[in-house]
Amino acid sequence: MPLAFTGLEGKVAIITGAGRMRSIGRAIAVQMAKAGCDIVITGTGRAPEYYPDDEKEAGWRDIESVADEVRSLGCRALAVVSNVADLDSVKALADQVEKEMGRVDFIINNAGAPRADDRVPVVELDPATWRKIIDINLNGTFYMSQVFGQRLIDQSEGGAIINISSIGGKLMAPNTAAYASSKAAIHALTVAMSGEVGAYGIRVNAICPGIISTSRLDDLPVETWADIINDYIPLKRAGDPSEIGNMTAFLCSDQGSWVSGQLYNVDGGQCGGR
Numbered sequence: 615m616p617l618a619f620t621g622l623e624g625k626v627a628i629i630t631g632a633g634r635m636r637s638i639g640r641a642i643a644v645q646m647a648k649a650g651c652d653i654v655i656t657g658t659g660r661a662p663e664y665y666p667d668d669e670k671e672a673g674w675r676d677i678e679s680v681a682d683e684v685r686s687l688g689c690r691a692l693a694v695v696s697n698v699a700d701l702d703s704v705k706a707l708a709d710q711v712e713k714e715m716g717r718v719d720f721i722i723n724n725a726g727a728p729r730a731d732d733r734v735p736v737v738e739l740d741p742a743t744w745r746k747i748i749d750i751n752l753n754g755t756f757y758m759s760q761v762f763g764q765r766l767i768d769q770s771e772g773g774a775i776i777n778i779s780s781i782g783g784k785l786m787a788p789n790t791a792a793y794a795s796s797k798a799a800i801h802a803l804t805v806a807m808s809g810e811v812g813a814y815g816i817r818v819n820a821i822c823p824g825i826i827s828t829s830r831l832d833d834l835p836v837e838t839w840a841d842i843i844n845d846y847i848p849l850k851r852a853g854d855p856s857e858i859g860n861m862t863a864f865l866c867s868d869q870g871s872w873v874s875g876q877l878y879n880v881d882g883g884q885c886g887g888r
Contacts, residue, residue: 621868623650626715628707630698630758631725633657633676635669636829638778638858639724640680644687645859649867651720652690654711655680659695666829690715698725698754704761717769720866721762723755723800724778729833732792744792751796752803759807763816772815774866777804778858779820779877781885797822801877808875817874819865824881826853848883 627646632639632655643653657677665674675682677693684691692714697703711718727750732743755777766773782790783797801820808818825831825847831839843852861880864870879885 619649619863619867619869621871622646622720622863622866625651625719625866626654626711626717627651627720627722627866628654628656628711628718628758628762629722629724630656630696630754631658632680633660634829635672635674635679636827636855638823638826638828638855640683641855641859642722642724642778642862643680643859644683645856645863646720646722646866647684647687647689647691649863650689651866652715653681653684654692654694654715654718655684656694656696656698656707656725658697666832698723698758699749701757701761704754704757708761708765712765717771718762718765719771719773721758721766721773721775722778722862723758723776725750725754726778727751727793727796729830733789735789736791739792747792747796748799751793752799755800756803759803759818763807763811766816767811767814770814772817774816774870775807775811775818776862776865777818777820778862779804779822781822781824781879781881781888784822784877784879784885784888804877805875812874817865817871819874820877821858821861821865822877822879822881822885823858824853824879824884826855826858828855846884847881848886851882853880853882 629643632643655677681691681693696707727747779800780797782794786794804820
């Protein structure tokens with residue numbers, strides 16, 4: 615028989631920040647649904663006027679479009695507008711998930727701050743920009759891990775928390791202090807929490823993507839990205855979002871049941887050995 619991930623069918627996975635058409639979050643939701651999970655998709659409730667042109671042309675409906683994809687695969691889907699950087703919003707999300715889905719098994723903390731004016735030296739970085747990135751990337755991951763981690767403990771059936779981080783938290787490149795700090799702190803949160811909840815059968819891991827073909831690449835010309843990829847990625851290509859989805863599904867599956875406290879690079883070899 616072909617090898618397949620097991621232990622996901624009938625379970626409930628929450629993926630935050632999963633509303634964009636070309637995104638890691640959407641790919642994770644779809645891959646987890648293909649493995650049999652019912653899915654909760656959250657997003658910030660973007661106004662359609664802020665959608666990129668390709669989403670407008672496709673008639674994209676943010677988290678509702680992702681929910682429809684999940685349903686087309688035969689799984690239940692719940693789309694919720696939620697702010698991970700607000701503790702009360704996260705608590706309300708947990709209550710809604712329990713009421714409408716009945717359980718929770720996997721928390722995938724994927725929501726991230728949009729790129730702002732943060733790619734500057736520390737001495738030039740606006741403190742408000744710093745706070746925004748830390749609030750969404752780090753505090754949002756903490757709030758989701760704390761609130762849903764307690765739900766997993768109370769449920770007494772194990773589970774997994776997957777934090778979508780970045781190799782940026784390991785490379786710590788100049789002019790990326792806010793972003794790199796938020797991601798490096800997520801690594802510390804991941805490893806520390808894994809040691810706290812392991813006795814409950816809960817695994818906590820982080821995935822550190824490299825350059826992935828999402829809408830985040832739109833900020834530089836295609837030719838510039840091609841040069842970066844050629845110079846820094848041994849496998850000479852950007853990653854596909856589904857490749858992050860596959861790693862997520864593995865870490866949540868029976869096949870990944872003895873893996874916890876790890877920071878996995880999925881980056882075509884860019885950050886090898888770190």
